[in-house]
Each structure stands twice: as structure tokens, then as C-alpha cells.
Amino acid sequence: MIDYNFDWSVITRNWDRFLEALALGLGLAVVSLLIGCVIGLAAAYARVSGNKWLSGPVWAYVEVIRCTPLLLLIFFIYFGLPEFGIYFMDKTQSFVLTLSLYAGAYMSEVFRAGLSSIPRQYVEAAKAIGMRPWQRQRWVVLPVMFRITLPSIGNNLISLFKDTSLAAAIAIPELTFVARQINANTFRVMEVWLTASALYLATAWLLATLLRQVERRYATIR
Amino acid sequence: MLDFSFVPGTFWFEAWQARFSLLSGIWVTMSASALTILFATILGVAVGTALAYGWWWLRLLARLYVDFMRGIPVLVLILFTYYGLALFGINVPAYWAGVIALSAFATAHIGETLRGAVESVPMGQMEAGKAIGLRFLQRLRYVILPQALRRMLPPWVNTGLEVVKGTTLLSIIGVVELLLTNQQIVARNYLIVDFYLFAGLLYLMINASIAALGARLERRFSYLRY
Numbered sequence: 001m002i003d004y005n006f007d008w009s010v011i012t013r014n015w016d017r018f019l020e021a022l023a024l025g026l027g028l029a030v031v032s033l034l035i036g037c038v039i040g041l042a043a044a045y046a047r048v049s050g051n052k053w054l055s056g057p058v059w060a061y062v063e064v065i066r067c068t069p070l071l072l073l074i075f076f077i078y079f080g081l082p083e084f085g086i087y088f089m090d091k092t093q094s095f096v097l098t099l100s101l102y103a104g105a106y107m108s109e110v111f112r113a114g115l116s117s118i119p120r121q122y123v124e125a126a127k128a129i130g131m132r133p134w135q136r137q138r139w140v141v142l143p144v145m146f147r148i149t150l151p152s153i154g155n156n157l158i159s160l161f162k163d164t165s166l167a168a169a170i171a172i173p174e175l176t177f178v179a180r181q182i183n184a185n186t187f188r189v190m191e192v193w194l195t196a197s198a199l200y201l202a203t204a205w206l207l208a209t210l211l212r213q214v215e216r217r218y219a220t221i222r
Numbered sequence: 223m224l225d226f227s228f229v230p231g232t233f234w235f236e237a238w239q240a241r242f243s244l245l246s247g248i249w250v251t252m253s254a255s256a257l258t259i260l261f262a263t264i265l266g267v268a269v270g271t272a273l274a275y276g277w278w279w280l281r282l283l284a285r286l287y288v289d290f291m292r293g294i295p296v297l298v299l300i301l302f303t304y305y306g307l308a309l310f311g312i313n314v315p316a317y318w319a320g321v322i323a324l325s326a327f328a329t330a331h332i333g334e335t336l337r338g339a340v341e342s343v344p345m346g347q348m349e350a351g352k353a354i355g356l357r358f359l360q361r362l363r364y365v366i367l368p369q370a371l372r373r374m375l376p377p378w379v380n381t382g383l384e385v386v387k388g389t390t391l392l393s394i395i396g397v398v399e400l401l402l403t404n405q406q407i408v409a410r411n412y413l414i415v416d417f418y419l420f421a422g423l424l425y426l427m428i429n430a431s432i433a434a435l436g437a438r439l440e441r442r443f444s445y446l447r448y
Contacts, residue, residue: 004309064422064426067383067425067426067429067430068387068422068425068426069386069387069388069389069390069401069425070387070390071390071391071393071394071401072390072401072418072421072422072425075401075405075418076415076418076419076422079408079414079418080414080415080418083414083415084415162294162295162296163295164295165295165296165297165298166295166297166391168297168394169394176295176297176298176301179298179301180301183301183305189305189306189308189309190306190309193298193301193302193305193306196294196298196302197290197294197298197299197302200293200294200295200298201290201293201294204293204294205293
């Protein structure tokens, strides 16, 4: 069909860069997920609080984030926040902030579903044995909720990892950016993009397998 | 920030100056989304049917395709398609490379949703169709798909929203859609906050109308449960 001679030496020569870039993307995803979980938990409690001054703004936050393209958010925070006098040390911080806010919106929905799926009787039982409100949350509600939402948290981690590819747009040297750079320098199109795809695929698959192990380890008895 | 005087350097003046590029940007975003959703729905139904009813090798192929598409970022897919197509001597404009890549991605998602929907239709339906002598394609056309398509309406609308958001990635390969239009305007007048907020508002409006349309369709096609 076409004569395309594969030359994998481009990949082997740049293998370290590929791996570093992959690790960076994974790191960005994990950090953003952790911050996103904190934001999401606070937002979820605000949503179920029943106080409309709390749940209203949180609802708006979630809807705005979910209806806005991530790339636009990245640009808005990277280029727009300095207009308000908020400066970042570097672009990685701005990206982590963006991805955390993004993850927070999605996690808040996950946690909200988790919180509302906990049977009332659990809280009542905790009340009956004399636990204080924060003790009920700490020892009864949260542990159960985390177990219920574990699969969703895992899915979010994988999709956040894929979303780190957008960091290439503001020149953060993660996998997509590095692949694009090597592609531009050497024009070994097939090798570079096949490698990048394979690395993303393998990592996503590895994460999924690992998460399944964790889920099995912490499986809930319903 | 939002100043209502109409002189160069204010948002309203600059937006008016750029009205044609903004309209064209909106048009490119909407047409790319519409084409993607159209292609992906047709192909997705095929992939989903293959996943649910295919011969084992077809099922395996479809499964591999879906898992591959869901495992790599859309941006990588778009860049791969954009640079890769040229290698095969297919010189398509960036717009079409983007639409192809987005369709390939959305096809996988719609296929997987359709598989779920098809499998949620009780086995008895298929058997009843068989019992009254319908051929396989007829069973699919008259019995299974009408029910499955209704069930997959909500996730289908979600995929549509994802596609609209995904079209922003086409800006990276140089398709002048809504986001790149705004970036070009910003590069001219430095009204960063105004125009990014404006773009966000436009996306919000597009997505909200799709969601509203989806809710309407759901009401329109909701049926009595048996």
C-alpha cells in the first residue's frame, strides 16, 4: 500500500524521555485526583447539607465545570488568572489547579451519590450508641462511602490520566507533548504515535488492574 | 472589566469587530460536532450490535477496537490521525482529520453504550421475535433496537456533550473552531478574561441546548413499560 520503513531507533534513543513524560503525566493525575477528592468531598457535603446557600453555589460550580471544555479551563486559568493578580510559580501548578478543580466537580457527584446511598439506619445506629456528629462521619459514613465509591474513584483516576494529555497545550512536557516534539523533530510518525498510544494504553490497563486488586481487598459486605 | 463603552479595546467593540470570525468559529464547532455525532451513531450502532451478537471473531475485533479507543486520550488519537493520514497519502484538511478521529472515539463509546442497552432488553424479546418467525435483522430492527435505542438515549446525549467539548482539541491541529477563534482574538487585543469567559458561555449555551433537546427527546420517546 505504501512503503513506510519502520525505524524504531527513534524510540529506543528517546525511551527515557518517553518514560519520564509518562511518569509526569501519572504524577499530575494522582496529585489532581487527591486534591480533587478533598474538593469533591467538601462539595458533596455542601450539596447534601440541605442549606441552599451552600448547595446552590456548589451546584453552579459542578455544572459550569461539567459543561465547559477542559482545554478552555486550562487556558482560562493559565492565561486568565494572572489578569486578576494571581501568579503561578510555573505552568505545572496552574495545570494541577485546573485539573483539580475539574476532578473536584466530578468527584463531588461521585461522593454525593455515595453519601446518599448510605442507609439511614447506619447513622441512626451510630447515634444510638452515642457517637457525636463528627464521629458518625469519621467512623461510620466515610469508611462505607469510600468503599462504595472506590470503583468510581478509580475510573476518575484513569480518565484524569488521559486528560493530562491536554497539558501538552500549555507545553508541559508530558507524554503527548514529548511525542509531538519527537514527531516534529524526526517525522517518524507511526513509531512515535504507536509508542505513545501503547504507553497510554498499557498504563490505563495497569491502573485498571491495580484498582481491581484494591477493590477486591477493600470489598464491602453489603 | 465589562465596560459598555464602544471604543477599541473594550469587549463589545472587539467582539463586534470579530463577529464574522466568531460566527464562523461557532459554525465550525457545531458542524464538526454534528458530523461526529452522526457518523459515530451510525458506526456505534454497528459496533454495539457486533459486540452483542457478533461471531466470536467479530466480537473480539469490536472489543479490541473499543478498548483501544477508550484507553488512549482523544488528543493522541487526533494527532495520530492528523499526522498518520498524510503518511498514507490521504491528504485531508485538519478539519476532516479531526472529525474522523473524534468519530472513531465516539463510535467506541456509543458502541459500548448500545451493547449495554441491547443486553438490558430481556432475552424473551429476542425469543418471541424468533417464535413469530422474524429473521435476525428483522428482530433487530423491529424488536431489539427500538427498545435499546430508547434506553441509551441519556448516555447518548452525554456522549454528544463530550463530543462538543472534544471539538476544542481540534484547535491543537489548527482547526479554527470556537476556541481557536477566541485565542486568535485574544492574541490581537489581550482581552484574555473577557473572551475566554465569552467562549465558556457559548459552550455552556451549546451544551445546555443539547441537554435540553435530549430531555425533550426522552420525554417524546418514553414509552409505557411492559
